Amino acid sequence: MEKGALTTIPLNVPIEILWGILLVALVLFSLFSWVLVHHWNYYGIKGNNRIFAKSLYFIGAITFIVIAILLIGSYDFL
Amino acid sequence: MAINLEKDEYIIFEVRKHWFTMMGPAIFICAAALLPVFIYSIFSALPVVIESEKNITVLFLFLYSIWLLVLWVIAFVIWTDYYLDVWIVTNKNLIDVEQLGVFHREITTTRLNRIQDINSEVRGMFQTFLNFGDVSIQNAGTSKQFIIRGVENPANVRENIEKAVSQNAQSVNMASL
Numbered sequence: 039m040e041k042g043a044l045t046t047i048p049l050n051v052p053i054e055i056l057w058g059i060l061l062v063a064l065v066l067f068s069l070f071s072w073v074l075v076h077h078w079n080y081y082g083i084k085g086n087n088r089i090f091a092k093s094l095y096f097i098g099a100i101t102f103i104v105i106a107i108l109l110i111g112s113y114d115f116l
Numbered sequence: 117m118a119i120n121l122e123k124d125e126y127i128i129f130e131v132r133k134h135w136f137t138m139m140g141p142a143i144f145i146c147a148a149a150l151l152p153v154f155i156y157s158i159f160s161a162l163p164v165v166i167e168s169e170k171n172i173t174v175l176f177l178f179l180y181s182i183w184l185l186v187l188w189v190i191a192f193v194i195w196t197d198y199y200l201d202v203w204i205v206t207n208k209n210l211i212d213v214e215q216l217g218v219f220h221r222e223i224t225t226t227r228l229n230r231i232q233d234i235n236s237e238v239r240g241m242f243q244t245f246l247n248f249g250d251v252s253i254q255n256a257g258t259s260k261q262f263i264i265r266g267v268e269n270p271a272n273v274r275e276n277i278e279k280a281v282s283q284n285a286q287s288v289n290m291a292s293l
Contacts, residue, residue: 049172057176061184071187071219074196081200081213081221095192102185109178113170115221 056110063106067099119204119211119223128280131203131273134248137266138246141194149187152180194254201252203264205280207287211252227286230256234277236270253277 074095078088120125166172200215210231216224228267229254238249249270254275267273 041214044163044165046167048167050170051175053170056175059182060214062239063185067185067189070218071148074189074192075150076217077196077200077218080160081215083196083199087199091192095188099185101172102181102188106178106181106185109174109181 042095053110053113056077060103060106060110067103071095071099121215122208125206125208128205129276131205131264131267133198133201133266134246134268136242136246138195141191145187145191145224149184150266152176154185160255172219183246201206201264203262203267205277207284208281209264210277212264215242224260226253226255226262228281229288231277231281232256234274234281236271236274243262251277 075092077083078091083091167288168175195214197217200213200221202213204213205228206212207228209227212222212224212226214224216222233254235252235254236249236251238244238247242248248266248268249267250263251267251270251273252264255262
């Protein structure tokens with residue numbers, strides 16, 4: 039569709055699709071987290087390195103997940 | 117710990133890769149993290165209007181946060197791969213642990229008394245200035261070569277392995293007397 043020189047693209051993504059994407063991401067995240075934590079625990083990442091790696095990994099990941107959930111929550115309203 | 121040592125075996129030292137070997141993947145992750153911002157800014161400059169009842173910026177930010185989550189996990193997979201790639205030198209064996217992705221791990225053990233040649237190699241500008249390179253070991257009786265790439269101070273690693281080999285030979289000689 040043309041509006042003067044501008045091209046208009048209709049895009050309406052239902053909120054359910056966003057929840058679906060988040061769900062798939064969470065399932066994959068859980069799987070990889072389990073594998074990573076298993077490697078860190080079982081294959082000898084030592085003491086403080088393990089605690090630091092786990093903390094950094096989960097704090098970062100949970101931050102992104104919380105941001106994604108908040109954005110879905112505001113998708114219909116903003 | 118997934119490495120089983122013999123009864124009177126102990127670890128002398130471990131050899132890991134230099135941090136610089138992580139630079140390539142780190143640059144890739146950073147570039148991949150910035151890619152959506154770059155695409156978004158190009159798209160914003162185009163004479164295109166997206167018509168939607170929803171907030172498109174929120175949709176973009178949502179997809180971006182998922183993208184960052186994926187990259188975050190990939191970064192830790194790469195780091196784990198880097199960290200778990202190690203040579204363990206014990207008083208009896210050299211254990212080569214190769215982590216090839218998250219679902220593939222190879223452990224090869226060679227007796228110290230079977231080690232024939234140890235070579236260290238530093239190639240190129242970055243390796244010379246940052247003092248890292250490759251160490252390779254030729255095993256007696258097999259064509260297989262042990263190679264660890266990008267280790268810190270390879271000459272020192274070679275000397276330490278040579279020391280471990282000669283100490284092992286001395287202890288074998290003492291035991292046989």
